[in-house]
Amino acid sequence: MLGDLGSALLYIAQPWPFFFVLLGTSLGVFVGAVPGLTGGMLIALVMPLTFYMDSTLALVMMVAMYVGSVSGGLISATLLRMPGTPSSVMTTFDGYPMAQQGQPERALALGIGSSLIGGLIAGVVLVLLSPPLSKWAMTFSPWEYFTMVLMAIVLIASISQGSMIKGLIAGFLGMVMAMPGLNPSDGQLRLTFGIDAFADGFKLLPVLLGAFVMSQVIKDALEINKRPVMLKLGAGRVLVPLREWRSHWVNILRSSVIGTWIGILPGVGASISAMVAYVTAKNL
């Protein structure tokens, strides 16, 4: 396996594959930064183009697109309070206030840097431990998934410092949003109000757009008369000093482990792991 890994690394270091990594990552970051567009959509869109490409190059480009899009979500989350991807919802809580306080480059640099470190750690763990971890993940039954959802609701309650009841209401409203459509256990339609379009249920992304993006657009439209604030940005401020990274290393390492651990579970993924990592960092 290590031989294959070495040859793959050498392959990516060649000019042509490296160009496709750069191209895929750039496109992914761009698409991820646009609320409503995801890496999956980008991959589906470019699929016809890959028919004319070498299969290895196409795979390299598509993986780069996906990784870029997940990281790109933090750009709009930080600068506009509009999460580009479901996993960057948590970034809006601290990233946007930081940007508003005149530190957008620092917020972006910390976000992108942490994303890079987390991605590298997860990559190494997955390369080394994929077979046993995937076997373990496949043993998850409805009981374990129910426990995960219960844990998510407890987390929602724990981060709602203002009013725990309102936090729980938000969590259960999310559950109500997931209910319309076909019930997977017995194939019965429920909460569709006789509307055929509801039979497929509400997908996560449109609900997310409605909850986070539309609300922010309406808020911005309401404040359209406000004079925009011009910030002076410098390239030097993008580079976060090493001592600052050192002060965050425990948090980054812990969040990377949480992301890898929860991200490997089928059907749970990046959104819940981001929430767990954020709440842990906030509460510790």
Add this chain to the structure above:
Amino acid sequence: MDLRRRLWVDAAGRRDLLLALAVILLALVVYWQASLLPPPFFDPVGSAAVPKFVALLLALLAVGVIVERLRAKPGAVEAGFAPEVIDDDPAEPAPWTALASIVLPVLYVAVMQAGWLAFAQASTLFVLALGALFGRFRPRLLLLLVPVAFLAGYGLDYIFTEILYVDLPQRSLLGGS
């Protein structure tokens, strides 16, 4: 009288009361819809159990919000878990622009769904209308906006249909795109 004063005079109380009432209304609708489902025929739980349970929990939590507000001191401000963005330059709000930012996207989707306009035409008009509205109809901006809107509408239509082979709404009362 004291209840009314605590819930309605205070702005936070009014907001909480409206939230609680909206949640109770939603819970009632969910419960009513779930009770219309036929009984389970092969599994003991059935499709209605979880929606009914969640609806009951929501209603209880909404009552909890009202109780919490009644027990709070009037004018008490809740602490959020995320840092607040302090607005030191409040401007006059523009409610009509905010309303238009909801209505225009709905109209944009509706005209394509009804087949009245194709994607290219609908998108061009949408970008023009929203851009003009957000730009306060400034003439210089409108001059810039016209080519941008056409590029967005017809350019995206070309890229999606001719390069990426994605079907976009093409039927139009105006005779196709």
